[in-house]
Amino acid sequence: MYQTFLSFRYLRARPISWIGVAGIFVAVSALILILSIMSGFLAETRNHLRGSLSDLLIQPHLDRVLMHEGQSVLPKRDSAGILEAVLEDPLVAGASAHYTWYGMLAAAGRERMLSDVNHGDLALVKLVGIDASEEYSVSNLEEDLKRVSLISDERVADPSDPFGPIPGYEPDGRPLDPILVGEQLARFWGLRRGRTLELVTAVLDPKTGNAQEAVSRSFVVAGTFRSKNNDFDMSTLYLPRSVMAEWFGAGREFTDVAVKLKDYKGTKAAAQASLAVRLHELGYLHDPEVTGGMEIRPWEDFQRSMLAAIENEKGLLGIMLSLVLLVAAFSVFAILSMLVQEKRRDIGILCALGASQWGVMGTFLMIGLWEALLGTLLGLGAGIWATLNINAIEQALSNTFGFQIFNREAYAFDHIPTVIEGGGIAAIVLGAFTASLLAAALPAWRAARLNPVEGLRHE
Amino acid sequence: MSESTTPILSVRGVRRSFQAGERKLEVLHGVNLDLAAHGRLCLMGSSGAGKTTLLNIIGLLDRPDEGEVMLQGQDAWSLPNSSRAGLRNRILGFVFQFYHLLPELDALENTTLPARLAGARGTRLREYRSKAKSSLEAFGLGQRLHHRPGKLSGGEQQRVAIARALLMEPQLLIADEPTGNLDRATGDRVLDLLFEEQQRRGFALLLVTHDQRLAKRCERIVHMEDGQIQADSTTPIPH
Numbered sequence: 001m002y003q004t005f006l007s008f009r010y011l012r013a014r015p016i017s018w019i020g021v022a023g024i025f026v027a028v029s030a031l032i033l034i035l036s037i038m039s040g041f042l043a044e045t046r047n048h049l050r051g052s053l054s055d056l057l058i059q060p061h062l063d064r065v066l067m068h069e070g071q072s073v074l075p076k077r078d079s080a081g082i083l084e085a086v087l088e089d090p091l092v093a094g095a096s097a098h099y100t101w102y103g104m105l106a107a108a109g110r111e112r113m114l115s116d117v118n119h120g121d122l123a124l125v126k127l128v129g130i131d132a133s134e135e136y137s138v139s140n141l142e143e144d145l146k147r148v149s150l151i152s153d154e155r156v157a158d159p160s161d162p163f164g165p166i167p168g169y170e171p172d173g174r175p176l177d178p179i180l181v182g183e184q185l186a187r188f189w190g191l192r193r194g195r196t197l198e199l200v201t202a203v204l205d206p207k208t209g210n211a212q213e214a215v216s217r218s219f220v221v222a223g224t225f226r227s228k229n230n231d232f233d234m235s236t237l238y239l240p241r242s243v244m245a246e247w248f249g250a251g252r253e254f255t256d257v258a259v260k261l262k263d264y265k266g267t268k269a270a271a272q273a274s275l276a277v278r279l280h281e282l283g284y285l286h287d288p289e290v291t292g293g294m295e296i297r298p299w300e301d302f303q304r305s306m307l308a309a310i311e312n313e314k315g316l317l318g319i320m321l322s323l324v325l326l327v328a329a330f331s332v333f334a335i336l337s338m339l340v341q342e343k344r345r346d347i348g349i350l351c352a353l354g355a356s357q358w359g360v361m362g363t364f365l366m367i368g369l370w371e372a373l374l375g376t377l378l379g380l381g382a383g384i385w386a387t388l389n390i391n392a393i394e395q396a397l398s399n400t401f402g403f404q405i406f407n408r409e410a411y412a413f414d415h416i417p418t419v420i421e422g423g424g425i426a427a428i429v430l431g432a433f434t435a436s437l438l439a440a441a442l443p444a445w446r447a448a449r450l451n452p453v454e455g456l457r458h459e
Numbered sequence: 460m461s462e463s464t465t466p467i468l469s470v471r472g473v474r475r476s477f478q479a480g481e482r483k484l485e486v487l488h489g490v491n492l493d494l495a496a497h498g499r500l501c502l503m504g505s506s507g508a509g510k511t512t513l514l515n516i517i518g519l520l521d522r523p524d525e526g527e528v529m530l531q532g533q534d535a536w537s538l539p540n541s542s543r544a545g546l547r548n549r550i551l552g553f554v555f556q557f558y559h560l561l562p563e564l565d566a567l568e569n570t571t572l573p574a575r576l577a578g579a580r581g582t583r584l585r586e587y588r589s590k591a592k593s594s595l596e597a598f599g600l601g602q603r604l605h606h607r608p609g610k611l612s613g614g615e616q617q618r619v620a621i622a623r624a625l626l627m628e629p630q631l632l633i634a635d636e637p638t639g640n641l642d643r644a645t646g647d648r649v650l651d652l653l654f655e656e657q658q659r660r661g662f663a664l665l666l667v668t669h670d671q672r673l674a675k676r677c678e679r680i681v682h683m684e685d686g687q688i689q690a691d692s693t694t695p696i697p698h
Contacts, residue, residue, distance in 0.1 A: 001580075002572070002575035002576050002578075005575060009563040009564060013562075345559065348520075348559075349559045349561060350576070351520060351544070352518065352547060353547065353548065353572055353573045353623070354544050354545065354548020354573060354576045354577065355576050356540060356541045356544040357540055357544075358541070359544070451521075452520045453520050453521045456515075456520070456555065456559065
């Protein structure tokens with residue numbers, strides 16, 4: 001095909017045509033890299049949020065009367081029974097009963113805290129009473145306890161028994177109950193393994209379950225965990241569930257149950273429905289038709305705004321970067337328009353020698369096609385290469401410019417997370433290719449419409 | 460060569476005007492012209508007489524407002540675009556005053572271009588390439604095959620243009636001031652070449668020139684003035 005032959009010659013002879021290729025190349029590679037990094041952040045964040053929240057969370061309305069076997073009763077409050085019932089479900093991989101409550105952390109001592117309310121030695125924290133082995137089956141806690149610290153090594157002595165003996169801790173009298181603190185919190189308050197901390201909270205009325213009076217209690221730090229989610233690490237404390245149940249009592253052994261499914265994506269809704277029915281039959285939950293199934297919720301429900309924000313950011317960034325693609329397509333348009341103007345005489349010659357209008361159009365469209373093909377392929381290769389090597393690139397750039405480009409502490413990721421999304425990349429490549437071809441079509445059409453006589457007059 | 464043979468070209472009542480601002484400029488006022496197969500016609504006239512416009516219409520590059528251009532007995536302007544492109548490729552050959560070679564292609568590629576435009580590939584293209592090579596060698600350009608137009612002299616470029624025009628064995632060669640941009644000696648050599656090829660291959664030649672010496676080498680001279688044919692004379696060709 002002469003169109004191929006001529007388009008190659010024009011491309012080779014006109015170095016300016018490479019600006020179009022370069023534009024598409026930069027746009028495609030940047031889009032792929034940014035999409036992969038954003039997807040990586042999203043996936044990593046989802047992983048961490050999911051890790052600490054498990055898949056489903058069962059939160060029975062423990063103080064609301066329900067109908068069970070024809071009688072109005074309060075929901076059952078024993079943890080063993082509900083765990084057994086949940087684990088019976090074939091869709092469930094693990095379950096862990098929590099006793100969750102809120103308290104205030106007074107690191108510098110209760111008296112000081114109460115005497116000087118403006119001091120700031122006070123933090124609102126979430127107290128989660130767990131059984132370690134149960135919890136390991138539903139969350140990443142075990143890994144989080146083993147994860148190397150960014151600050152100082154205050155990890156638990158034995159991750160298989162995090163509430164076990166604490167090396168170097170020699171109590172004066174009765175040993176204090178152990179507590180696990182998030183690394184960020186430990187750093188902020190200077191909490192180290194073996195140190196004591198004070199929690200202030202309110203106990204419940206055993207009859208009504210409502211908060212009744214303020215109490216405080218001392219604990220000993222058994223170690224730190226690092227979930228890579230700074231907010232979570234700053235606000236969560238793990239205690240043995242038995243300690244929580246004994247402290248707060250109120251006739252309940254748990255407040256909620258975290259459930260891990262075998263196939264979360266595939267069976268989320270089915271598991272939610274079957275557990276709601278089963279636990280209602282057993283007297284743990286209310287009738288799902290009355291509560292609308294609100295007692296069992298997927299973890300995303302608790303992080304919806306955060307996930308939506310990241311997803312939204314990804315979308316917005318995609319739209320903004322698509323403008324880069326438009327600029328690249330415009331450069332193809334501008335350069336090809338220039339070429340058509342410059343080649344008016346050649347167009348006249350080609351017509352005189354027997355080229356049809358379609359043939360002339362095809363020749364110039366083909367130039368756009370090569371630019372699009374070369375730009376997208378090079379961009380695809382470079383984008384994927386940069387994605388796979390982003391951490392090495394970041395390190396090299398940081399070393400060259402003398403400052404850390406990616407702040408690992410700010411994100412609590414020790415690497416820049418990336419995910420290569422086939423669908424997204426295909427859309428970028430296809431988009432770039434189509435945009436460039438469309439941009440080439442107009443000048444090519446104008447070339448075909450040129451009067452050959454005008455071109456031949458051109459000397 | 461007699462006018463009684465079927466004409467390869469027959470122009471009937473061709474009119475052409477151009478819009479120049481508010482004014483309509485009548486360039487051709489019903490031109491009639493026949494050219495026999497193998498004939499050699501020289502079209503003369505002052506600047507603005509309408510020679511080039513007529514040539515563009517005959518060359519199927521510019522559509523007349525009225526009239527017919529019969530090529531090999533068919534009304535070329537009634538054909539669709541693609542068929543006219545085919546006629547330009549196979550039946551017509553062009554030689555221009557400014558050679559009009561593509562600067563990105565070398566001499567051999569320029570010569571082979573009409574074959575590419577005709578869709579020749581593979582073996583056929585190789586055949587055309589060897590034919591083009593032979594022509595260029597015969598025209599004294601054997602050492603210049605892979606030179607781009609920028610590296611060739613005017614005379615050499617015009618010889619490449621002639622080789623290109625003849626590659627598809629046209630029935631009618633249209634030459635617009637083929638020596639207009641060359642010095643006298645070079646122009647003579649180019650003309651010798653053109654006429655020799657015409658004798659050898661037997662195509663019809665339609666030549667536009669201002670050069671009286673050149674006109675004398677044509678068997679028929681047509682004078683144009685104000686968009687009309689004023690005189691049509693047949694002269695013996697001196698050999």
